[in-house]
Amino acid sequence: xxxxxxxxLIDMTRYLLERPHTLVPLTFFSKRYESxxxxxxxxxxxxxxxxxxxxxxxxxxxxxAAGGVRYLPIIGREEAERFIDLMAARLSETDxxxxxxxxxxxxxxxxxxxxxxxxxxxxxQYLDQQIDAVMTVATKGIPIAQSVSQYLNVPFVIVRRxxxxxxxxxxxxxxxxxxxxxxxxxxxxxxxxxxxxxVLIVDDFMKGGGTVNGMRSLISEFDAHLVGISxxxxxxxxxxxxxxxxxxxxxxxxxxxxxxxxxxxxGNYLTKNQAALAGLAQ
Amino acid sequence: xxxxxxxxLIDMTRYLLERPHTLVPLTFFSKRYESxxxxxxxxxxxxxxxxxxxxxxxxxxxxxAAGGVRYLPIIGREEAERFIDLMAARLSETDxxxxxxxxxxxxxxxxxxxxxxxxxxxxxQYLDQQIDAVMTVATKGIPIAQSVSQYLNVPFVIVRRxxxxxxxxxxxxxxxxxxxxxxxxxxxxxxxxxxxxxVLIVDDFMKGGGTVNGMRSLISEFDAHLVGISxxxxxxxxxxxxxxxxxxxxxxxxxxxxxxxxxxxxGNYLTKNQAALAGLAQ
Numbered sequence: 001x002x003x004x005x006x007x008x009l010i011d012m013t014r015y016l017l018e019r020p021h022t023l024v025p026l027t028f029f030s031k032r033y034e035s036x037x038x039x040x041x042x043x044x045x046x047x048x049x050x051x052x053x054x055x056x057x058x059x060x061x062x063x064x065a066a067g068g069v070r071y072l073p074i075i076g077r078e079e080a081e082r083f084i085d086l087m088a089a090r091l092s093e094t095d096x097x098x099x100x101x102x103x104x105x106x107x108x109x110x111x112x113x114x115x116x117x118x119x120x121x122x123x124x125q126y127l128d129q130q131i132d133a134v135m136t137v138a139t140k141g142i143p144i145a146q147s148v149s150q151y152l153n154v155p156f157v158i159v160r161r162x163x164x165x166x167x168x169x170x171x172x173x174x175x176x177x178x179x180x181x182x183x184x185x186x187x188x189x190x191x192x193x194x195x196x197x198x199v200l201i202v203d204d205f206m207k208g209g210g211t212v213n214g215m216r217s218l219i220s221e222f223d224a225h226l227v228g229i230s231x232x233x234x235x236x237x238x239x240x241x242x243x244x245x246x247x248x249x250x251x252x253x254x255x256x257x258x259x260x261x262x263x264x265x266x267g268n269y270l271t272k273n274q275a276a277l278a279g280l281a282q
Numbered sequence: 283x284x285x286x287x288x289x290x291l292i293d294m295t296r297y298l299l300e301r302p303h304t305l306v307p308l309t310f311f312s313k314r315y316e317s318x319x320x321x322x323x324x325x326x327x328x329x330x331x332x333x334x335x336x337x338x339x340x341x342x343x344x345x346x347a348a349g350g351v352r353y354l355p356i357i358g359r360e361e362a363e364r365f366i367d368l369m370a371a372r373l374s375e376t377d378x379x380x381x382x383x384x385x386x387x388x389x390x391x392x393x394x395x396x397x398x399x400x401x402x403x404x405x406x407q408y409l410d411q412q413i414d415a416v417m418t419v420a421t422k423g424i425p426i427a428q429s430v431s432q433y434l435n436v437p438f439v440i441v442r443r444x445x446x447x448x449x450x451x452x453x454x455x456x457x458x459x460x461x462x463x464x465x466x467x468x469x470x471x472x473x474x475x476x477x478x479x480x481v482l483i484v485d486d487f488m489k490g491g492g493t494v495n496g497m498r499s500l501i502s503e504f505d506a507h508l509v510g511i512s513x514x515x516x517x518x519x520x521x522x523x524x525x526x527x528x529x530x531x532x533x534x535x536x537x538x539x540x541x542x543x544x545x546x547x548x549g550n551y552l553t554k555n556q557a558a559l560a561g562l563a564q
Binding site: 010150 | 295328331332333335380384385386388392394397421422424425428431432435440444446450473487
């Protein structure tokens with residue numbers, strides 16, 4: 001039965017939103033709605049216009065016989081700024097300060113809304129790069145990895161500090177924790193990452209960068225390559241950071257454990273992605 | 283500027299899909315699109331019809347001055363069956379069998395598509411119940427908790443077996459691991475769960491139910507209450523299981539470590555939810 005345009009637009013929107021970065025042939029929609037290809041093309045032009053106007057994402061057209069459309073989720077600059085400002089304000093809340101100058105983040109990293117926006121932000125940054133897997137370390141990086149992986153539509157892999165029988169054979173590396181100067185070990189299931197993969201590292205919080213650096217070694221061990229490093233928050237670090245090329249959404253710039261106050265500001269995300277976000281703005 | 287119906291339908295669909303279980307007042311849409319409430323009502327009727335026809339979800343209308351619409355994601359029975367069959371087939375793959383009879387699941391639990399469907403399935407089951415938080419234990423339960431939490435639009439909390447300074451004060455319980463008969467400890471950040479909360483427990487794999495039982499004790503310690511228990515996969519267990527009222531999507535029914543084979547079938551999810559899924563089918 002032929003499907004009306006209004007119904008097609010609704011179902012098409014849902015279908016595309018659930019499959020970011022996936023090429024959907026026009027013939028698929030044409031069959032699904034028993035409608036002519038020309039009608040489907042018109043539908044897609046409307047979806048493209050609305051997605052652009054609302055800064056939901058880019059609907060890319062791939063021409064030719066093997067072509068179709070592909071939905072690339074993005075976040076607009078204004079929405080990105082608003083979210084980052086909100087997060088900086090939330091991270092400045094006094095009751096987040098924990099003994100030792102640590103910051104409590106588990107509430108934010110367990111909230112679907114917050115995770116959705118973090119995922120959109122980080123995915124937007126790597127829009128034009130070939131990413132085959134998102135990597136993080138257990139435990140608190142996982143929600144971020146999962147959200148980014150959803151928007152990029154690629155798998156995520158979890159590096160662990162503790163050995164687990166449910167992972168099968170693993171590859172492990174030793175790394176130096178920059179904060180404590182101790183040597184630690186992390187490992188990743190051998191079958192979880194293919195050689196040649198482009199890997200995006202994400203984590204919740206970076207201080208000295210030791211953990212991120214450990215993941216970088218793991219990537220080499222797997223004959224894969226690093227595409228980028230993105231963290232939700234970075235802290236101040238006295239001394240040489242082991243990682244220099246990364247983006248952070250938020251930066252905790254002052255922690256005063258005596259006065260029991262902390263203060264967070266925007267990280268380097270907006271500055272580093274100025275050109276990219278501006279390019280999306282039309 | 284007044285927005286055309288086609289554009290409204292697309293943006294409305296996206297807006298609702300991103301906010302499951304959230305009441306959106308008609309006046310919100312009417313303002314956003316500078317359109318009369320009567321037009322918005324007509325739009326929503328079309329969205330409701332398409333969502334129902336494609337078994338995307340239920341668009342519930344809440345009447346009155348404080349009313350609006352609410353999108354409740356569901357999965358249809360056929361799609362649920364297809365997904366469960368696929369997972370049973372995937373879990374029967376010989377190379378998942380690990381020493382000790384464990385089953386490798388990390389690839390599936392790191393794939394956005396798979397997680398999306400697991401989340402939809404479990405969320406559908408608890409459609410009519412008041413859930414305030416989803417609870418799981420680190421590490422492999424986290425992706426499931428996150429996906430369910432997204433579809434129910436409530437926070438998720440992560441119970442840990444290892445103490446972490448970044449969690450602040452915690453409440454801990456001891457529990458007996460049914461498989462190993464050892465006494466272990468698990469803990470949850472004190473501020474992460476409010477008294478009186480309705481809690482849904484989810485996990486990746488259940489054998490004797492010791493871990494799930496530990497989480498149940500934790501819920502009591504927080505003066506919260508258990509609403510349900512859902513696991514992705516259950517294994518066979520010789521002896522008394524500590525948990526009887528749960529649902530599983532898949533059941534690993536034979537593990538032969540000598541012949542190096544394993545076999546998985548559908549869990550009790552479909553049987554337990556027969557009435558609910560049938561009710562959604564019209």
